[in-house]
Amino acid sequence: QLFLYQVYVRNHTKEGTFKSFQKDLDRIKKLGVDIVYFLPIHPIGQLHKKGSLGCPYSIADYRAINPEYGTMNDFEATVKQIHDRSMKVMIDVVYNHTSHDSVLLQKHPEYFMRDEKGNLTSKEPGWSDIQDLDYKNNPQLEGELIDTLLFWMDKGVDGFRFDVASFLPKTFLEKMRSALKEKNPSVILLSESVHGHYLRHMRNRGFDVLSESEIYEIFDMSYDYDLHPYFEGYLKGEISLNRYLEEMLRQEMIYPANYVKLRNLENHDFGRFAPMVTNDPVRIDNWTAFIFFAKGATMIYAGQERCDMNQPSLFEKDDVNWHGRSIEPLIQTMASLTKRDICSEGIFDIHNIDKDVI
Secondary structure: OEEEEOHHHHHHHHOOOOOHHOOOHHHHHHHHOOEEEEEEOOOOOOOOOOOOOOOOOOEEOOOOOOOOOOHHHHHHHHHHHHHHHEEEEEEEOOOOOOEEEOOHHHOOOHHEOOOOOOOOOOOOOOOOOOOEEEEOOHHHHHHHHHHHHHHHHOOOEEEEEOOOHHHHHHHHHHHHHHHHHHHHHEEEEOOOOHHHHHHHHHHHOOOOOHHHHHHHHOEEEEEEOOOHHHHHHHOOOOOOOOHHHHHHHHHHHHHOOOEEEEOOEEEEOEEEEEHHHHHHHHHHHHHHHHHHOOOOEEEEOOHHHOOOOOOOOOOOOOOOOOOOOOOOHHHHHHHHHHHHHHHHHOOOOOOOOOOOOO
16 A cells, blocks of 8 residues: 655745755655655746746656756755655656657657648647657657666656556557566556546547556556546535445456556646535545545645645646645554555455445
């Protein structure tokens, strides 16, 4: 039962640097965290950027550190401090696209997707600040990207979370897994899959998009996005709790026996949980306990442990509010309980004892 703690360095502290983040590591360790997971740590593209600072998922250089956050030495020192506290480090991997002014686009324009007229293009028009990579007939691109992951492993990185992994070619992902596992058999690979309706939408447009079942052939863990529409539907009163729980149990039937779902109530994409339940302390506490007990790994987005009501902007300096109600004691308890053998080796089931009461 791994416990991941998601961090956006820019908004985690007033300074927004690795050095300032290091001061919070003792508290994070006390929560019971196993893996500190950083949103992208690389320089952000400036051409066609969103907001005044740009989106961390519009990456200019895969092998460098965002100067806002500090230096490579600062990052390596942070990794060491995390390791010294017996936690692991995971970083975001954005291999579907780069920024419009990326090092890779400047050096290798042939690595990028183009339309029938030869103009640069992307699969998703709404993502205007990025440019899609094209893996077709580009084995050199695959080698460059895999070597980049090995580079970060040499810096002490223990795992990778792949952004929109469903968009990446399965053949590339298989090569990637083989190379990384050969270097470190314990490396952790987490997939951000896509919602089912979006998968169908993109397939209907003619793109190859990996299903959840295909994802599990490569990745150790996958986001819970197949279940998320039912989670939101229940919170909005559109479906019953039974419907949500039925879909959770359906995962037991369609995925490998050892599947690991990343359970989370919030992340940088779909907003804070507290406002979804009108900051109701009973509902916050109950759902927090539930995601720890649900089969899989658990992720907390920094600030969630203080019931932050504001979803920090990806494009601006928008600090976490650390002054809300603390649920840290609950999280510590849950993290401790779910480390017991029964939670990793026992049989998972849900008993619904009434129409809408667990």
